[in-house]
Amino acid sequence: MPHYIIGIDGGGTSCRAALAGADGRILGRGKSGAANILTDPDTALVHIIGAAKAAFEDAGLDPECFTTTDALVGVAGSNVGEAVHYVKERLPFARADIESDGLIALQGALGDLDGAVAILGTGSIYISRIGGDVSYIGGWGFKVGDLGSGGRLGHALLQESLLAYDGIHPTSPLTDEVMAEFNNDPRDIVEFARLAHPGEFGRYAPKVFAHAERHDPVAVALLKASTQTIDEALDVVVSRGSRRICLLGGLAPFYRPWLADRHQPLFAESEADALTGSVALATKRFVTDAEVLS
Template sequence: MGGYLIAVDGGGSTCRAALAARDGRILARGRAGPANIATDPVQARASIGEAARAAIADAGLPPETIRDCAALLGLAGARQAAPTAAALLGDLPFSRTELTGDAEIALEGALGPGDGIMAILGTGSAFLARHGGEIRSVGGWGLHLADQGGGARLGRDALRAALLARDGVRPHGPLSRTLLAAFDDDPARIVTFAGTARPADFGRFAPHVFDAVAAGDPEAAGLLTTAVAEVSQMIAHLDWADRPRIALMGGLAPLYARHLPAGMRERLSDPLGDALDGAVRLALRIFART
């Protein structure tokens, strides 16, 4: 095999690319904007190209190197967009392109080849388990129908609660005051924002929920209790009698970890690597066969 490998971790907020040698050594990395192939395929394609070119530039290689790279793309929304993604991704400049989901590369990064349960808790969410070599998954169907515990859903629900506090239906607290202040206390601005917001836009408000819980805000605590219950339900559905290790991935993972039920907290295990590490390992396996 000649050339290089490009491994991509494309999520709802950022797209990361690693340029790797054919033996798996990561030579350089690049970063760009969102790369959810289901919610905005045009943006996803642009972000993939930008992140890959940034990695190539960081390695000190000429831009045309991209045409000699085989690329493994682990993208948010891959399952939903599978029927239409092939044509769009065919326009990318790589020598060969393979598509998989961001959850699959995260599982590989978190567990390596071993068994266990993994929850992705970022802008979106997904839950996977490997048991005896068999992979099972639940969730991961996007903001409108799933994304239990995901930042976009939590952020959207927090804005809804802030509007209810503004209308006097719910009491004001640290969360509602913070979110309303972000829009100059103008509910019309929140409505306008929500009408065009992408998952990553909603997701940036999710950390405020955790901050408000720490400040003793009962409304925020209610939102988080619901989210934690949903996350716990998804993990429990994938559980089995041997009580496997649980790895949490994504930007909200450390925030959720302290709120999970005790029986799950005691089984938490640090991920072996991140999703980009998993993408590199999968790329090695896939492209070694060709």
């Protein structure tokens, strides 16, 4: 039987898989549900296997072949030792490795070039890879990190709206809109914030960009403060040698024009997506030079 490899891109809403030959050429793709190894490792396992089987079917191959296939699984939460250990020892592939969702995104975006990715979504994290050395910057989560992320930007907007309500900071069309959404009752914001997840705060981030376009002073101030945290992190990325930076994540296109002039020449388009990156990493890890040459 030929040597197949599987790349997995497991996320909080869905899990995607790509099946490839030893030459890295993709033969089939599959998709299933959420694969969050931190919050629900057993469901993550079911969906990782489900996506892999679907990729075999898509390629016209026997889905049960996955047990003799090598797999590289990219998932969020891969920096938490226990969850990785639990999932890794239960993965039913021939050989399997777990890597961060950020690393497969970087491999997809940069291919084998040196550089970095800035992932600006609900959270934020920076990953640089220079000569094979990978380093992570930021990404400590909503509660004490993820500065510049959608979660933090949305949170800052709600806090600023309360300061405006109290007369401590100026109001603006943006803060008026937020207060109106909460029935002009600050207690409604407090109640929302009490239970809100980062993604729920993040739903307020696009409002900040939209109003900043219209020169709303509060939106511009919030965005400048948020953008500064990103520029400061990018300075570290650059100081570690990156001359090529791909901006990824849902907020990347919104942030890009706001980032500092000194960084603009470094921004590059991604070569490919995270799923392609996981296939590439799987090939590097599980396919021998002899196989590639054969």
